[in-house]
Amino acid sequence: MVKKILVTGGAGFIGSAVVRHLINDTNHSVVNLDKLTYAGNLESLSSISGNSRYSFEKVDICDADEVKRVFNTHQPDIIMHLAAESHVDRSIDGPGEFIQTNVVGTYTLLEQARAYWAALDGDKRDCFKFHHISTDEVYGDLTHPDEVTPDTELPLFTETTPYAPSSPYSASKASSDQLVRSWLRTYKLPTLVTNCSNNYGPYHFPEKLIPLVILNALAGKPLPVYGKGNQIRDWLYVEDHARALVLVALEGKIGETYNIGGHNEKQNIEVVQTICSILDEVEPRDGKYAQQITYVQDRPGHDMRYAIDASKIQRELGWTPQETFESGIRKTVEWYLNNEGWWKAVLDGSYQGERLGMAG
Template identity: 75%
Template sequence: MKILVTGGAGFIGSAVVRHIINNTQDRVINVDKLTYAGNLESLASVDKNERYVFEQVDICDRVELDRVFAQHQPDAVMHLAAESHVDRSITGPSDFIQTNIVGTYTLLEATRAYWNELSAEAKKDFRFHHISTDEVYGDLPHPDEAASETELPLFTETTSYAPSSPYSASKASSDHLVRAWLRTYGLPTIVTNCSNNYGPYHFPEKLIPLVILNALEGKSLPIYGKGDQIRDWLYVEDHARALYKVVTTGKVGETYNIGGHNEKQNLEVVKTICSILDVLVPKETSYAKQITYVTDRPGHDRRYAIDSTKMSQELNWQPEETFETGLRKTVEWYLANQEWCQHVQDGTYQRERLGI
């Protein structure tokens, strides 16, 4: 197959590209605008491979998208390009509306025009796989609010949408567009919604890499509110495996929820990172002494948790990493790749608080 991956220089996108090049015989066309969070250094291990090609293109640019489709003739699209940080969406929502909604619309139309010209057989085999987030569902009851564990539901593929932030609202909109293009135009689409990803090559505006780097530099480790917000954590390479399974074996029109089966409070995540660093890079006092509590994020969802039963039963996928093994691998990667961390932040972001 030839797979066009949008956002392939980003965190999850680069993991998908590396997985495809390293574990299959498929070809990849990486389409990425290279915003602050896109970094070609994340693809250094595969960028010389003859099955990989990079196109610096904005998904809002229809003319360039048409050229890419005509030139490379992909068999599938995996759409990961998106603005993705909730705090940034609070500070500046317009970029999220433009990329996540207008960009998805533009990509859908470019894909539809290309797909309409394919042979009947190629049309049937083609897939447009839209990668989204569990944040479109809003939040779930927190243990503090439930009388018993049995009252704690999970997000399923039929959970109603109730996005809370400009980010999640823009992703919800893009999900609806993708489904509408299937129903109205017959474009063969699939949607996946995932839980919080973590792992190597993660831009340090997000919780886990920010905490690792701040800890090493002796800076404060900011916890929003009481730190009792719960997330389901998914190792990014497990997610990449899942996404490839979906685009190659998933059914058109279906939605698949992808989670890590690891519900953790933010405070627990930060303390676990500190404990790992205490062992790997010991100092006189524990890194946990650097934890501070700051004003919570506006509209902060309290709990996310994914039910991945459909992925397990229908596509035979399970995460391979536990939270403990995945988090240790992640900390070790950041310790070994300080140069990447420095390059990705130069001139763009110095881990300051956003979204106040």
């Protein structure tokens, strides 16, 4: 059955990959609800924006009247909620915006979804779903290999790992996850939650590690590595995440949580060195790009390791990532080399690559 899917945050990095996937690879219709903060960029949707199955609403998820209007106008079957403030460093500099959008905004959306859903009937009511998209950062910090002997088996995040967020960002996401689960338990609103590891890929805002390193390398600027660079993240190519999200939205079981991850644990310094060697090969110049690596003061409260056990989504929904880190990072570097227009316009805006998140 063809569905009308309302995607919040569809102009962001992951949201735009979800919208492009829905329009390019399925028959479903999409309503993109986005406030267009500094992180929202309609240029990321230029390839599909003329499609008759796509529409855009510039709305803040904290604005209850506007959210209500959009629900009533478009009559969605599924809500995929991605809109958020998403950068840990910015949450350290200014947590208020994170509480507002991630907590109050999610609460507002839940309340409006509840009122909208209560007024539906028949199949439309029975099949309605609210899919909340979250992060593995809610689980906090995992044991790092440097802390234990080499033969120690390292833990992974499962869907039952207790929450222990470390940053204002992850604490605000943890709060929103718990609100979503409580709206199911208390009001029976049909919700489900996914928690995913770090994403990378095309259209990524250049404040995040991978695009920042690619663009600074090309500009001959320092490549900032926080602390010793030994923090481990489990990297997932954004289009693999988008496929997983649409699968969960369509086929996931109400009340369930699904962890999504790439089985690609890498230290930050390895990621930076890999980008440098790809650039040495595809964009050679005098000297090695790795000479630009500069170690800088670490982020306060920085988690040392995240790693996801994604066996549940694989077992129950048949999802596995299509990209390895090696194939995905090469595609990503090539995308930035071929899409200068996109990132130059972004860098002409409010962010020019400066260091954020020093906590005063």
